[in-house]
Amino acid sequence: MLENILKDDLVYRQLKDEVEDYCGPVLVSGCTDTAKWHLTSLIGNHKKKQFKIIIVPDENKARQWVEASHFFGEKVQYIPAKDPLFYTADVHGNAIARDRMLAIKKIVDDKCGTFVMTIDAVMDQVVPLSDIKNHKMTFKMGETLEEATIAEEFVARGYEKAPFVEAPGEFAVRGGIIDIFPYTQESPYRIELWGDEIDSIRSFDKESQRSIEEVDTLTIYPASEIILNQPRIEHGLRNMEEDYEKLSQKFKKEKKYDQETRLRKEMDRVREELRELHMLIGVEGYLPYFYENTECILDYFPEESMIYMDEPKHIRERADAFYLEFSESMKSRLEGGYLLPKQANTVTDYESILYQIEKHKMLCYSILSAEINDFRVARTLFMDTKSIQSYNNSFEQLVKDLTKYQSKDYRIVVASPSVTRAKRLSSDLRENGLVVTYDKDLKYGVEAGQIVVTAGKLLTGIEYPAAKWVLISEGDIFKGREEKKRRKKEKKKQGEKIRSFADINIGDYVVHEKHGVGIYRGIEKITTDGVEKDYISIEYQGGDNLFILASALDQIAKYASANARKPKLHKLGGNEWKKTKTRVKGQVKDIAEELVQLYALRQAKEGYVYDKDTVWQKEFEELFPYDETQDQLNAIDDTKRDMESKKIMDRLICGDVGYGKTEVAIRAAFKAVDNGKQVAYLVPTTILAQQHYNTFAQRFHDYPITVRMMSRFCTAKEQKETIEGLKNGTVDVVIGTHRLLSKDMQYKNLGLLVIDEEQRFGVTHKEKIKTMKKDVDVLSLSATPIPRTLHMSLIGIRDMSVLEEPPHDRRAIQTYVMEYNEELVKEAVYREMTRGGQVYYVYNRVNNIAEVTAELQRLLPDAKVAFAHGQMKERELEEIMMGFMNHEIDVLVSTTIIETGLDIPNVNTMIIHDANQLGLSQLYQLRGRVGRSNRNAFAFLMYKKNTLLKETAEKRLQAIREFTDLGSGYKIAMRDLEIRGAGNLLGQAQSGHMEAVGYDLYCKMLNEAVLRLKGELKDEDEFDTTLDLDINAFIPSMYVYNEYQKLELYKRISSIESKDEMEDMTDELIDRFGEMPKAVYNLLYVAYLKSLAHHAYMTDVKQKGEKVSFEMKPDAAVDVEKIPVVLEEYKRELSFQAGKNPIFVLDLSKTKKVKQLEKIEHCVNLLNSLIIR
Secondary structure, rough: HHHHHHOOOOHHHHHHHHHOOOOOOEEEEOHHHHHHHHHHHHHHOOOOEEEEEEEOOOOOHHHHHHHHHHHHHHOOEEEEOOOHHHOOOOEEEEHHHHHHHEEEEEEHHHOOOOEEEHHHHHHEOOOHHHHHOOOEEEEOOOOOOOHHHHHHHHHHHHEEEEEOOOOOOOOEOOOOOOOOOOOOOOOOOEEEEOOEEEEEEEEOOOHHHHHOEEEEEEEEOOOOOOOOOOOHHHHHHHHHHHHHHHHHHHHHHHHHHHHHHHHHHHHHHHHHHHHHOOOOOOOOHHHHHOOOOOOEHHHHHOOOHHHHEEOOOHHHHHHHHHHHHHHHHHHHHHHHOOOOHHHHOOOOOOHHHHHOOOEEEEEEEEOOOOOOOOOOOOEEEEOOEOOOOOOOOOHHHHHHHHHHHHHHOOOOEEEEEEEEHHHHHHHHHHHHOEEEEOOOOOOOOOOOOOOOEOOOOOOOOEEEOOOOEEEEEEEHHHOOOOOOOOOOOOOOOOOOOOOOOOOOOOOOOEEOOOOOOEEEEEEEEEEEOOEEEEEEEEEOOHHEEEEEEEEHHHHHOOOOOOOOOOOOOOOOOOOHHHHHHHHHHHHHHHHHHHHHHHHHHHHHHHHHHHOOOOHHHHHHHHHHOOOOOHHHHHHHHHHHHHHHHHOOOOEEEEOOOOOOOHHHHHHHHHHHEEEEOOOEEOOOHHHHHHHHHHHHHOOOOOOOEEEEEOOOOOOOOHHHHHHHHHHHHHOOEEEHHHHHHHOOOOOOOEEEEEEHHHOOOOOHHHHHHHHHHOEEEEEEOOOOOOOOHHHHHHHHOOOEEEEEOOHHHOOOHEEEEEEEEEHHHHHHHHHHHHHHOOOEEEEEOOOOHHHHHHHHHHHHHOOOEEEOOOOHHHHHHHHHHHHOOOOOOOOEEEEEEHHHOOOOOOOOEEEEHEEEEEEHHHHHHHHOOOOOOOOEEEEEEEEEEEOOOOHHHHHHHHHHHHHHHOOOOOHHHHHHOOOOOOOOHHHHHHHHHHHHHOHHHHHHHHHHHHEEEEEEOOOOOOOOOOOEOOOOOOOOOOOOOOOOHHHHHHHHHHOOOOOOHHHHHHHHHHHHHHOHHHHHHHHHHHHHHHHHHHHEEEEEEEEEEOOEEEOOOOOEEEOOHHHHHHHHHOOOOEEEEEOOEEEEEEEEOOHHHHHHHHEEEEEEHHOOOOOOO
């Protein structure tokens, strides 16, 4: 129906004719943004399949275009520009590269569609499209595949070899199984071979590594636009060596020795990487050396494609600025010996691009009638369009205007983003005396003078005076209402994440439950009497070694503690470990009791029962501008369920910064106020109070709710008013620091207390909070992630919701790792400032932070630079942070204090000085500080060159990868944070005990103590079962070659407890690694037998030759009468020896070798029946 709006409009018809009988560029002036989107969707040949190419001045415009076109029924693909200034970085995040490859795939596969790109993207030089087409790979069931050469093929296409596949662009090859995560797919795929024929292709889950569904064919697009096969590498190197020689001679002549050395080092790196690794970091920058004839992205589209230029004047300005920035930067880098000459040619100038553009039909839009000098315009049309002035929430004004439009016989469409809101809007308009039709999909026509409300997401409205049409968007009516980003629901992943028995390396400290802390020395295969098994070797104090069966791994955990102190080694067979364990056990029991009692007390009391959600609540939640994550929705439901029940709420919500905890609190607060209660929101710092106050004020803007702040930023008068208001009930929500805990604060009807980051309040404050908590509902929020293990054991004692999934549409952060270089710092900062943003510069040493700041100020004369660190006076720090929040400072140099909870969406670039000095968990948390808005964010991790140069290329890459989240570093980082979280949750005293036995064992003990108290675990003195049979039971390295994975699997196999678990594990192994060798099958069976034997109170099962002896626990409750019956069943094969430790002996001489395990299983089950339960 939207296509009919302009069908009788004279200018539109002229425009259509001009485009049909094209004789040169057409310019339409007078178009608002909405008119541009609308016209683009209408104009262009619909009969033939064809491409539309939209060129815009900057990224924001492009993203708007993608979003806005949906309303006009077009799906637009965005092609981001490459990033030529930072080609030299060591590691790039792959956000940009993936988007580009997806677009290229669409061009190749669909042969039509609408693409939007910035002028930068058009100026970047690219590889000929034919080259990418020729290198996509297709795999079909039943075809043959050379396993030997496949790895080379993938590497040439930019894929990276990994032990197992977790991120796009990785692949793994292991005996007959090839895993690959194609750039253009949502999940990784597993290709299984039978000989050299493809037996099956299936997608799998990157978390659990288990298969999802089978497919017949799989097409893999390259992970890099530049294909580095052998001939191309040779060709590129030849060209580079030539240029290198010339430039190096020139430097020598001019006695520029520093530059010459720098260039030599760079060239050495390039040679080494291309020859050894067949890849090159920053290869994009060397494009002209590998390809003689590069193209411009427009060459990817056929000549009959149509080009739409959005504001040619702005495009020109941006193009010139970009080209200038690029050539200046390249010039200074060339002179400094940072590059080879042709690297300065990766961007084409605007004149040459225009020549390319003019080959196509062109339609230019401009809001003002302006001369265009860049090319000859054949026809200029003026289209009269008006934007809708904003009503700023004034409904009366809207009604007046609608009546006015009706009297002029306009056709009126009002668009509201969601169905519920559209319905509400129509009923509100009806209440104001207007006649309104609600038509969800605009199926029916609109008559003159009719008002139609529809559901659809229009960014801004438009009026066409000539055609007498007006479109109004909800954004025009209500200012500051962001629109929800709707996303398809992610399937909630089934399957526990692979338990990261994280990465034990040789030389790490481990804890054995029986023997205490030792050092892990690796896996050794030991053969005794012709039977092979894997043993794990642990060294204890005095150099004693303990060998334990790899299948008994469940007793070992990596030693982890909150501060990375080295633990003391224990002596094998000494008493010290026993003492330590007993002490900690006692403590754990106390804390568990305390928790259980506290919980019971709260459960017994009755609190206020809130009503179910009202219409207001539903509408208020609709206004949330983002899509909630599944975890968030669960947390919100849990919280409401608590409020609507009789019990007093005491819920803890954990989730990383920016994962949407505040929104959960806001909704609970709204519910409380809706029920006539007051809400107190307690935060640890003044700045956070300000930040939350702003958020609350903004979200409650359209409602009669009074929000006040109590902190040092408020004047005495304001504080007094707030205190009065809370007493007499005129203030509904108060947000403040510990000032809220003072004696003079009284509440008329407090219903909900929200506590942010409780662990950051002191002991005295905590006591006051406790008294305040007595009868009100409490919601605590915490950003330190709580470990899964702890979460599970506390589940019955403390109500918890954990937010684990990151919010949608948090832009991926482009991470660059590079050696420190002033030029780049300058470029990164100015680039962020030109888009109106701010920069964090992290420098982690307080003693000379002022000098570093001065240095930066010298480097950036037009920026406002300030510094902040934790040793400043609190007032001073607050002033600086407020200044930064209010955009009075461009660059903030700070120590890592920015980790703590501040959310400044305008900061989207972070530069970390000496990143190699920081811990991974710090880096991870710091990086989470940028990329909080929908802009692309950049993180630059800088290191001093000499720190990494000593290593070989591969090692160096490895070290660099650890910085970015490509490595396993991320998991370890999460681990550090979790340990900290556990400490916070359990308080100071417990942290000491955690140190003593290591974190994992501590959690295990706590869990057992809680279960005992709840009566789910019987108090029995513990005993161990050892099981040693004469069969080969181990994981051969042919089957799993990666040591980490092997440990991981041993750990999981050793905790098998039932036949189901054993079968499940079997399925998983076959799925992940192919058919199981006999030794692995035996290993699983033995693990299962061991748990059976434990259940039957056996302490030792061992095999000598043909005889297997089962030693029973001396004090097991055995039904003695039944023993003869059991022996009878086995006719002479089973005998019994009474004594201090009763033993049954099974004779296997008559049993076939293959049947022996089953026989043992049967026997154990039979003996199990003797136990009196």
